[in-house]
Amino acid sequence: MHLKRFKDAQPYEAPNHFGCHGLRLQGFEEGGPTNQWIGLSQFLPGGGAGPDSTPFEKVYVVLDGEMTVIVDGVETTLGPMDSCTIAPGEVRKIENRSNHTCKMLVVIPYPLES
Template sequence: MLTKRFSAAKSYEAPNHRGVVGLRLQGFEEGGPANQWVGLSQFLPGGGAGPDSTPFEKVYVVLEGEMTVTVDGSETVLGRYDSCTIPPGEVRELENRSNHVCKMLVVIPYASGMQP
């Protein structure tokens, strides 16, 4: 078992994101997960990501606040403990339209060549 403390989480820059601080909770370390990594994204009011897509699926879980996810012109607002899966190649846009920070757990498989 690999235990990592929140106080030791390192920040990372996510491409095409704005108004967000990402922290890597698990992944890219010896003894860590072999198939995916887990991050905590903290989106400020007005913060967001995209529109863009990736060649791998992503899972988002809102822990606090709310996030508007737009896919093919259809908007879905995720609230506390709501989640969604974004399939490979699906174009999505994220936007925190509230006046509160949105904290979101992100689970992403390692891209080819990125495994620890």
């Protein structure tokens, strides 16, 4: 078992994100997961990301607050414990349109090695 305490989570900057503070909960460390990493994204009101895409899928799980996910012009608002999978190459934009901080788990495979 690889244990990592919340107090030991390190911040990271996600590309094309704004009004967001990310903490790496698992991944990119000795003894950690070998196929994906887990981040906790905390979006302030008005915060978000995109529009952009990645060559790999990612999963969002909203823990607290709400997040609007926009794909192909369709807007879907996720609330606590709602989740979605963004497919590889799928262009998405996310926006916290509420006045509360949105806390969201993000599960992402490691980047492709070139």
